Amino acid sequence: GQQVMQIPQYQHVQEGEDFTTYCNSSTTLSNIQWYKQRPGGHPVFLIQLVKSGEVKKQKRLTFQFGEAKKNSSLHITATQTTDVGTYFCAGQSGTYKYIFGTGTRLKVLA
Amino acid sequence: DGGITQSPKYLFRKEGQNVTLSCEQNLNHDAMYWYRQDPGQGLRLIYYSQIVNDFQKGDIAEGYSVSREKKESFPLTVTSAQKNPTAFYLCASRPRLAGELFFGEGSRLTVL
Numbered sequence: 001g002q003q004v005m006q007i008p009q010y011q012h013v014q015e016g017e018d019f020t021t022y023c024n025s026s027t028t029l030s031n032i033q034w035y036k037q038r039p040g041g042h043p044v045f046l047i048q049l050v051k052s053g054e055v056k057k058q059k060r061l062t063f064q065f066g067e068a069k070k071n072s073s074l075h076i077t078a079t080q081t082t083d084v085g086t087y088f089c090a091g092q093s094g095t096y097k098y099i100f101g102t103g104t105r106l107k108v109l110a
Numbered sequence: 111d112g113g114i115t116q117s118p119k120y121l122f123r124k125e126g127q128n129v130t131l132s133c134e135q136n137l138n139h140d141a142m143y144w145y146r147q148d149p150g151q152g153l154r155l156i157y158y159s160q161i162v163n164d165f166q167k168g169d170i171a172e173g174y175s176v177s178r179e180k181k182e183s184f185p186l187t188v189t190s191a192q193k194n195p196t197a198f199y200l201c202a203s204r205p206r207l208a209g210e211l212f213f214g215e216g217s218r219l220t221v222l
Contacts, residue, residue, distance in 0.1 A: 001169060006152075033210060033211070035211075041215075042200060042213040042214065042215050042216050043153070043200070043211075043213050044213070045210035045211065045212075048209070048210065088152060088153065090153075090211070095160075096141050096158060096160050096166075096204075097155070097158065097166075097168075098143070098155070098211065099155065099169075100145070100152045100153040100154070100155075101152055102151065102152040103151070103152045105150070
């Protein structure tokens with residue numbers, strides 16, 4: 001079946017360093033979404049990318065959708081302790097089905 | 111306030127018992143979802159429902175059952191047939207047109 005993989009699985013960074021997580025789908029996606037889950041919490045929507053090659057920015061976060069619509073990345077510039085959590089991508093396959101990636105757990109050391 | 115309410119937040123059950131997790135939303139969303147999350151892992155889709163009285167199996171539906179008798183409600187039953195039910199269960203909803211998923215705070219089930 002369809003799979004969405006993320007790398008790395010874990011990342012520890014010093015506060016102020018940059019961070020990137022990558023998402024790869026086995027099939028072409030109609031769109032991709034990114035979510036953040038704080039420790040002990042539930043996933044919260046960050047952004048949705050729809051167009052091939054799309055790039056969107058939210059303050060220190062930059063999101064990209066690949067040209068083939070099979071991969072995506074999230075880059076955080078100058079991490080802060082508030083960035084701690086697990087970041088998930090979710091690919092939409094069909095009208096209603098979402099397949100979540102395996103997630104990247106980010107720890108930021110002060 | 112609009113949102114998704116899951117209950118109970120924590121649940122313990124003995125092996126061989128069925129248990130039902132509640133999910134209620136007042137966002138007027140058409141689609142609802144159940145995901146399972148195991149420690150340190152991603153979210154796996156159990157069931158989803160596009161409209162009332164209709165639902166589809168996700169990737170790990172075996173041992174689970176759902177119903178969608180009302181737009182607001184999408185309960186999940188974890189049956190005794192589920193081999194390893196201890197997990198964190200997340201319910202989500204989405205409006206009819208494509209958009210973000212809104213998640214409840216989750217239900218943590220532990221089988222003793």
